[in-house]
Amino acid sequence: xxxxxxxxxxxxxxxxxxxxxxxxxxxxxxxxxxxxxxxxxxxxxxxxxxxxxxxxxxxxxxxxxxxxxxxxxxxxxxxxxxxxxxxxxxxxxxxxxxxxxxxxxxxxxxxxxxxxxxxxxxxxxxxxxxxxxxxxxxxxxxxxxxxxxxxxxxxxxxxxxxxxxxxxxxxxxxxxxxxxxxxxxxxxxxxxxxxxx
Numbered sequence: 001x002x003x004x005x006x007x008x009x010x011x012x013x014x015x016x017x018x019x020x021x022x023x024x025x026x027x028x029x030x031x032x033x034x035x036x037x038x039x040x041x042x043x044x045x046x047x048x049x050x051x052x053x054x055x056x057x058x059x060x061x062x063x064x065x066x067x068x069x070x071x072x073x074x075x076x077x078x079x080x081x082x083x084x085x086x087x088x089x090x091x092x093x094x095x096x097x098x099x100x101x102x103x104x105x106x107x108x109x110x111x112x113x114x115x116x117x118x119x120x121x122x123x124x125x126x127x128x129x130x131x132x133x134x135x136x137x138x139x140x141x142x143x144x145x146x147x148x149x150x151x152x153x154x155x156x157x158x159x160x161x162x163x164x165x166x167x168x169x170x171x172x173x174x175x176x177x178x179x180x181x182x183x184x185x186x187x188x189x190x191x192x193x194x195x196x197x
Contacts, residue, residue: 012124014066016193025069028192032061032073033080033087040089051173052089058112059141059181062119063128064188070116078109107152108166111145118144128185138178146170 017025039057043050062070081087084097088109091100101109119141127133146167154162 011193012066012126013064013070013120013128013189013192014068014124016189017065017069024195025072028065028069028195029073029076032057032065032070033077036061036074036077037087040087046173046176051170051177053177054089055112055115055142055145055174056177056181058115058145059119059138059177060185060188062116062141063123063134063137063181063185064192065120066124067117067120070120071113074112074116078113081109104153104156105149108145108149110152111148114148115141115144128189131182134182134185135178138181142174142178146174 017028020028035057036054039053041052043052058074061073064070065073077087078101081091081096082098082101086092086096088096088100089105094100095103100106119137122128122133122137122140127137150159150162150166153166156162157165
């Protein structure tokens, strides 16, 4: 009988976290930074290049935290890297700090910031509560990351090679991460909503 009772629609992410104490919000940001760091360090065998789950984590943060807290999380992550902490993919082997951010892949980090805003705003409008709008949010989020990444990479290798190096090899992995996020975002939202604080 209880299974037939209607369930309340989840609050938009920004509303769900707005009433949290400062301590709880800082904890959520810390968890996000830790997940971003972990996802940058773990590579999964994929063709034609190994993939990380970092863009997946960025989009899920935006869709579960909302614009304000999601932005705080991503900016905190980038600031930690700018200060020299080895939180980015390939650090410290490929450099750390501002030198890394100014390098060929720095545009993707800017894309993370823009993407979490896009995903957060759409989530706050209710786009993540239904299947097709959720997919649209994820596609727009990934597209935002790639636009920033490819434009910046083009300064180093030219526009055509930037697409060939910075987008084409990641198409399959991006589709896989989009499908993973489609099925896991509802559970992530429920987890954040229940965490209280």
